[in-house]
Amino acid sequence: MTLVYVVAGEASGDVLGARLIAALRARRPDLRFAGIGGPRMAEQGVPSLFPYGELALMGLLEVLPRIFRLKRLLADAVADVAAKRPAVLVTIDSPGFTLRVAERVRPLGIPVVHYVAPQVWAWRPGRVVKLRQKVDRILCLLPFEPVFFESAGIPVTFVGHPVLESGADAGDAARFRAAHALPEADRPVIVMPGSRRMEVSRLLPVFGAALRLAEQRLPGLRPVVPVAPIVAEAVRHAAADWPVPPILVEGNDAKHDAFAAVAASGGAGLIKSGTSSLEMAVAGIPHVVAYRVNPVTAAIVRRLVKVPHASLVNLLAEREVVPERIQEACTPEALAETLLRPMLEPDVAAAQRAGFAESLAKLRAPEGLPSVAAAEAVLRMLERGSAA
CATH class of the missing domain: 3.40.50.2000 (Glycogen Phosphorylase B;)
Structure with missing residues (x-):
């Protein structure tokens, strides 16, 4: 069975990961999943390698006291991916952690899809060159992002923003x-x-x-x-x-x-x-x-x-x-x-x-629901990998 490894570092990424897993499973029931996430991914049958709440830090001074623990978690994540050898690694948002995992895994030949483009267009745009060395494709949420990343030579799929299927307008x-x-x-x-x-x-x-x-x-x-x-x-x-x-x-x-x-x-x-x-x-x-x-x-x-x-x-x-x-x-x-x-x-x-x-x-992306568009993009990566 084909394994998809999903890494989410905070609550919003956990939601995206769960929706993506559900959409992938609906199209490919044979797929297996592993990774790092929270309760929503656990509901999809994907227990987390470690509590993802340990990654929910922000700000330079906030991260520094936890730097050694974060390095240990990073090493654990990389070792788990290397041991399981998934057909594709999907990293979701939280670039400070997920893209470090992607960078260390890439030499293993595992295709990397990063879901939610890091906002390098907003600050430090020069870092897009380094991003090209870490991922094989980016799934973008915002309509102005593809041009920016494609100009740097990074394959991009605009999948639409998940807020459109959040149900935020459907309460009672x-x-x-x-x-x-x-x-x-x-x-x-x-x-x-x-x-x-x-x-x-x-x-x-x-x-x-x-x-x-x-x-x-x-x-x-x-x-x-x-x-x-x-x-x-x-x-x-x-x-x-x-x-x-x-x-x-x-x-x-x-x-x-x-x-x-x-x-x-x-x-x-x-x-x-x-x-x-x-x-x-x-x-x-x-x-x-x-x-x-x-x-x-x-x-x-x-x-x-x-x-x-x-x-x-x-x-x-x-x-x-x-x-x-x-x-x-x-x-x-x-x-x-x-x-x-x-x-x-x-x-x-x-x-x-x-x-x-x-x-x-x-x-709104032309392909329909964001989770469906994201799943289709990941499946295309899997198909290319199996053909190779």
Whole structure:
């Protein structure tokens, strides 16, 4: 039986890996799978070599204390791939780890497909040359990425963005309100601080202070925080002193029900920069994008960033659809003011939603669902490998 080895380093990659495995298995029931992932891949019958939460780190100063442990995990991953000799290795996002695995495995002659193009087009574009030496094909999520990578000689397939099949727009608002006994007068707002512990520890205090200010101006706000299992306890601890106790939800169904309740009540979102902004766009929730990292990390990143926006919604629209409050601008006062605007001014909310439709239209690939397009690309790699 043909073995496909899948490496995902965080919660979003775990979801992509699970969908990819399901789509591959539907087309090739004979395939076997192994790898590194989380609960979603485990549901597909793929136990993880080690807990993938150990890889969920971000920022130069955050990684340094764990550097020796990360090196050990890298060596373990490479050794496992080498021992199992899969027909193809699929690395998913988390380039700091997954591409190091790819680089060390490539000399073994195992084809490498990297799913989710590293954003070298946004910062350090010169690194694309090194990327060409690590992977055989990239599966891109964004429509402007293929030209960039193809110009560097890297084969690319645009598969569309997985947020389009996330179900973020398919929740049940009434079910959410009933499940949490939420009074009709309460207006839920979505708070998404990220799936990494360092993000949560850095963002939730300022998010909590912003919500405290916002609630003073608009009583009845009720924060709802979707949490990944690896940060659930950290979120509970950080939100313990909030004036209005947050509703914590786990799992996609509960999260999407929360989205529906927020959208139906005219709420808004306070969102970490990243894919979460696209989820808000699919759900039709106006929001503000925020981010804050260690000042040293921020100073380094500012020298490297080559794009005008942090939000993917804004990058796709080529203008600021969603307000961004990054680093020094990520203050409680600024976040509270920006969060309240679409709830108090209908024209602001309507303008954001119009921009969402414009951005999301660019994410659709012609081949259909992103997971199906990704599976077809991996199968083509397998066919070429067997022919060789």
